[in-house]
Amino acid sequence: MTPLVRRRARELARAATLLEAGERLALRAAAGQATIARAPRTAQYLRQQARQEAAHARVFAGVAAFLAPAGGLAHPAGPLLAAYRARVDRDLDAGDLWSSMVGVQVALEALGRAVLEEVQASLARHLPVLAPLHRVLSGQEAAHHAFGVRCVRQALESGDFPAARLRAARGDYRVLAGGLLAASVEMLGESPAPYAARFEALLPAWFTDPS
Ligand SMILES: [Fe+2]
Numbered sequence: 001m002t003p004l005v006r007r008r009a010r011e012l013a014r015a016a017t018l019l020e021a022g023e024r025l026a027l028r029a030a031a032g033q034a035t036i037a038r039a040p041r042t043a044q045y046l047r048q049q050a051r052q053e054a055a056h057a058r059v060f061a062g063v064a065a066f067l068a069p070a071g072g073l074a075h076p077a078g079p080l081l082a083a084y085r086a087r088v089d090r091d092l093d094a095g096d097l098w099s100s101m102v103g104v105q106v107a108l109e110a111l112g113r114a115v116l117e118e119v120q121a122s123l124a125r126h127l128p129v130l131a132p133l134h135r136v137l138s139g140q141e142a143a144h145h146a147f148g149v150r151c152v153r154q155a156l157e158s159g160d161f162p163a164a165r166l167r168a169a170r171g172d173y174r175v176l177a178g179g180l181l182a183a184s185v186e187m188l189g190e191s192p193a194p195y196a197a198r199f200e201a202l203l204p205a206w207f208t209d210p211s
């Protein structure tokens with residue numbers, strides 16, 4: 001390997017490590033949500049999501065190990081992911097499924113679709129063997145996002161999720177997701193503005209509406 005190729009491999013390995021950490025956050029959240037969901041079909045979907053996130057995490061762990069066998073690659077989003085996880089844990093500990101869905105299936109999955117898909121696509125361009133997997137993963141993430149948007153909207157409409165709790169959740173998660181977005185885009189070496197716009201466009205009106 002030339003030094004340039006070795007450096008590129010390390011950059012991609014760092015991106016894969018970030019993706020793995022994001023998948024682990026989604027896995028932990030979906031598994032926790034499945035234990036507090038009251039509707040059996042919702043719990044069943046969340047268990048399935050947790051299995052998919054676990055598979056996604058294994059894919060990126062494998063990619064990172066392949067590209068940087070020595071391991072130990074830090075990525076810049078570690079503390080931000082930890083803060084995000086702590087906020088999700090607070091919702092789960094309170095048995096607040098809908099707030100946790102605002103954070104995970106709605107905001108985090110939108111962030112994934114707006115930014116991490118680009119990181120994945122970059123990985124797939126460099127490692128074409130990943131391209132079919134990338135398509136499967138993207139389809140699953142889009143389904144998780146649509147599921148969360150639908151569940152939270154129904155909970156708002158039925159009154160099961162009061163507007164005051166929605167406001168608190170979306171305020172916190174907007175700040176957390178914004179920080180994560182900026183750190184992830186920095187890894188791509190690009191300007192955050194188009195990614196932030198894409199992220200906003202993926203959010204439902206009840207998330208972006210300031211009322
Ligand atoms: Fe995932």
Ligand SMILES: [Fe+2]
Pocket residue numbers: 026053109140141144
């Ligand atoms: Fe997901």
